Amino acid sequence: MVKIFAHRGYKKKFPENSMLAFRKAIEYGADGIELDVHLTADEQLVVIHDDTLDRTTNRSGTVKDLTFAELRKAKIRTGRFTYERIPLLKDVLDLLKDTPLELNIEIKGKTGGVLEARLIELLARYSMDERLIISSFQLESVRRIKQLQPALETAYLYSRYVDRPWQLKSVYLFDGIHTNTFYTSEDFAAKIAAEQLNVRLYTVNRAVDIAYWLKTDVDAIITDDVELAVNTKKFI
Ligand code: G3P
Numbered sequence: 001m002v003k004i005f006a007h008r009g010y011k012k013k014f015p016e017n018s019m020l021a022f023r024k025a026i027e028y029g030a031d032g033i034e035l036d037v038h039l040t041a042d043e044q045l046v047v048i049h050d051d052t053l054d055r056t057t058n059r060s061g062t063v064k065d066l067t068f069a070e071l072r073k074a075k076i077r078t079g080r081f082t083y084e085r086i087p088l089l090k091d092v093l094d095l096l097k098d099t100p101l102e103l104n105i106e107i108k109g110k111t112g113g114v115l116e117a118r119l120i121e122l123l124a125r126y127s128m129d130e131r132l133i134i135s136s137f138q139l140e141s142v143r144r145i146k147q148l149q150p151a152l153e154t155a156y157l158y159s160r161y162v163d164r165p166w167q168l169k170s171v172y173l174f175d176g177i178h179t180n181t182f183y184t185s186e187d188f189a190a191k192i193a194a195e196q197l198n199v200r201l202y203t204v205n206r207a208v209d210i211a212y213w214l215k216t217d218v219d220a221i222i223t224d225d226v227e228l229a230v231n232t233k234k235f236i
Contacts, residue, residue: 002213003031003220004229005104007203008049011224015076016056017047018084022092025101029230032102032131034202034222037089039115044068045089045122051109057086064109089119093126103128104178104200104222106157107136107145116144123152133198139172146173155200166195176219178202181209189218207232 009021010028017035025033036049040063054060057074068088075083089105096103107115123132134145135155142154155176156165161183168174176198179189184201192199202222204213210229213221214236223229 001233002216002218003102004029004226004233005032005034005102005200005220005222006030006226007034007222007224008036009033010226012205012226012228015078015084017049017087018076018078019087019091019095020078020084022087022095025226026095026099028226030101030226032104032220033092033096034104034106035089035092036106036108037115037119038063038109039111039118040068040071041065042067042069043114043118045115045118046071047087047089047092049108053086090122093122093128096131097126097128100131102131102133104133104135104155107134107138107141111138111141113144116141116148120145120148120152123149133176133200135176135178139168139174142174143172153198155198166192166197169195169197176200178222181213186216189216193217204229211236 006025008016010024014021014024035047037045052062053074057076059074072085078084129151133153133155135157136142137157146154154174155178156174157178159180165177177192178200181201181204189199198219200220204221204223210232214233
């Protein structure tokens with residue numbers, strides 16, 4: 001069965017990369033959660049998509065230049081009078097550790113290897129390795145993770161058309177490919193799988209695409225619309 005990953009949590013209805021969106025993804029039946037991590041100035045792993053606070057919070061500033069205490073002052077608006085704060089990755093691991101859900105951690109930013117080292121240290125405190133997938137657009141990050149902890153599943157993430165992405169596997173040591181739905185046919189996904197690589201598609205949001213991909217042999221779809229995907233899967 002194709003798994004359903006909640007893209008930045010249940011993003012369609014709740015603020016992306018917030019604890020609320022992650023709790024709702026669990027509540028509505030996602031098989032996994034996808035989220036983005038950056039490193040703060042004081043080397044904390046925080047969950048946010050952009051390099052800056054500007055788009056998703058009421059503050060501005062660059063994540064890597066702020067300490068976690070400074071960053072915690074930023075509010076993510078959820079309703080007229082209610083707010084969420086930018087979560088630590090640790091908060092999400094605590095939320096998921098007693099659930100069956102998988103977690104796809106996407107490494108963001110120019111890391112210089114520090115983020116990867118902090119990530120491996122944090123993950124070592126949880127017995128969740130078999131439910132974790134570490135992905136990145138930056139192949140160097142993907143390789144570092146595998147070298148630091150071979151037990152972790154890694155994935156090469158790309159957004160444009162790549163002719164034979166599996167050919168990079170021998171150099172960057174990834175276990176799977178997260179491919180953009182715009183550039184992926186069922187045939188192409190099958191070619192990736194034939195190379196013994198897991199295939200996950202993002203971001204699959206239209207009803208017609210969700211229904212289509214849920215009937216294929218890909219490992220997972222990553223979607224903003226958890227409810228629609230979960231309800232569609234019941235009829236597949
Ligand atoms: O990880 C899949 C997808 O989320 C990648 O795109 O822009 O959301 O990081 P983006």
